[in-house]
Amino acid sequence: MxxxxxxxxxxxxxxxxxxxxxxxxxxxxxxxxxxxxxxxxxxxxxxxxxxxxxxxxxxxxxxxxxxxxxxxxxxxxxxxxxxxxxxxxxxxxxxxxxxxxxxxxxxxxxxxxxxxxxxxxxxxxxxxxFYEGRAVQGTIAGRMTKSNIIGYIASFPIPEVIRGINSAYIHAKKVNPDVEFKIVWVYTWFDPAKEADAAKTLIEQGADVILQHTDSTAPQAAAQKAGNVITFGQASDMAEYAPLPRVSSIIDNxxxxxxxxxxxxxxxxxxxxxxxxGIREGMVKIGEISSAVPGDVKAEAEALRDAIAAGEYHPFTGPLNKQDGTPWLKEGEVADDGTLLGMNFYVEGIEGEIPQ
Missing domain, CATH: 3.40.50.2300 (Response regulator)
Structure with a gap:
């Protein structure tokens, strides 16, 4: 029983x-x-x-x-x-x-x-x-570069990455007409050795600002070792490198x-x-802008962030031309999502070709 x-x-x-x-x-x-x-x-x-x-x-x-x-x-x-x-x-x-x-x-x-x-x-x-965050980064980068050369470590030639390059360039150019972008394609999302080598190459070519669309902190470490180079956290805050070289970041929430x-x-x-x-919904966040950024530049970047969040400004607003000079957006015209989602071209001013 x-x-x-x-x-x-x-x-x-x-x-x-x-x-x-x-x-x-x-x-x-x-x-x-x-x-x-x-x-x-x-x-x-x-x-x-x-x-x-x-x-x-x-x-x-x-x-x-x-x-x-x-x-x-x-x-x-x-x-x-x-x-x-x-x-x-x-x-x-x-x-x-x-x-x-x-x-x-x-x-x-x-x-x-x-x-x-x-x-x-x-x-x-x-x-x-992410291109909304790139606009903010481009503004800071354009203001802070002394060599007028900004390096960009790109992962794969897909629309998401191309949008980011274009957005960063447009906004760097707005605040600094003399700015030049140098782009290295590494064909990986995460490979610290490749990312570090790309950063070193760009620094050797005169870049004193490094942006990245790759996932490791290796570019931050390379910039820190080089000195006098600023970077931005990618996807995560990477705040362990603040206030220098990392001066802000895009945080994926x-x-x-x-x-x-x-x-x-x-x-x-x-x-x-x-x-x-994007920024409005909180899926994209801008990491704290460090004390290494001058107060007026910080204020300008935060004003841009807030305008994007409020829907008062779109990072792809004309006039804008494609790389070959072909008109793309008229004065005040905003890019539609379909074009952005399939973006396969550089804007005017960026040198080099998108790998196929």
Whole structure:
């Protein structure tokens, strides 16, 4: 009798535990770099932690870091789906086709793809208007350069990166007509050695300001070693290098979006959407402008940030021409999102060609 009662109690406890686990929403994250990169992946993982903080034991999160863009990403997402993930965040542009392939195999799993453009009934896309932050960086860079040479470490020749280069150049040129951009393409999101070499090359070519669209802090360290060179944090604040060489930063704030989309899965309201938010919505933040920046320059940069946030100013406002001199935007005309999302050209004044 006692044994029967004991077995029944154990079975009940096991059933309750199984039910509790089944009630949890399982959320997976696929990262292109290590969580300790200090930049892009670090901030996505901060977003994951925000989900845990918001929902506690109602969620289970899992992640795989340093997943190459390509077949391996498809393998990782497939395994997450097989292991019971309800929602998967794929956090790099190059995961796009992998997301589509896995989503077709698992129609009940919801997928969120960062910086991509292909949707499906169970696939949403989301990105941030990083070019708004580049406008602020360009303003500071144009004011502070003494050599009038600004170096830019570019990752891959995709619209997101090209938009950033153009926005930074436009605003540097506005405040300093003598400014020149030198661009090095490194064909990687995260490779500290390549990023450091690119920074050194640009500094050797006379750049005293370095901007980057790569994920590590290696360019900051290279600039610090060189001296008399300023930098900007990319994706994360990189404040350990403030007040010099890092004088400000673009911070990607994914937490609120991740919490909102996880909640939508929990309450059954999730649907496929395309999200492109910026400074106004808080997805793009401007890191503290350090004491190394003169007060008048800081005020100018903050005024630009605030005008963008208020919707009073758009970083791509005419008159603007394309690199070959072809008219693009008339006086006061604002670029449409379609053109920006597919941007494959430099604006007038930038030298060199976009790699194909």
């Amino acid at each position: 006692k044994l029967t009662k004991l077995l029944a109690t154990a079975a009940l406890a096991l059933g309750m535990a199984t039910t509790a686990m089944a009630d949890k929403t399982k959320v997976g994250f696929v990262y292109v770099g290590p969580v300790g990169d200090g930049g892009w992946t670090y901030e996505h993982d901060q977003g994951r932690k925000a989900v845990v903080e918001a929902f506690g034991d109602k969620v289970e999160t899992v992640y795989v870091e340093s997943v190459p863009e390509g077949p391996d990403a498809e393998r990782v997402m497939t395994q997450m789906a097989l292991n019971g993930a309800d929602l998967i965040f794929a956090t790099s542009f190059g995961y796009m086709d992998a997301v589509q392939n896995v989503a077709k195999k698992f129609p009940k799993v919801k997928f969120e793809h960062a910086t991509g453009y292909k949707t499906a009934p169970n696939v949403s896309v989301y990105s941030a208007r 994914w937490g609120p979006y991740y919490v909102r989309r996880t909640k939508a899965v929990m309450d059954g309201t999730w649907e496929s959407v395309s999200t492109w938010d």
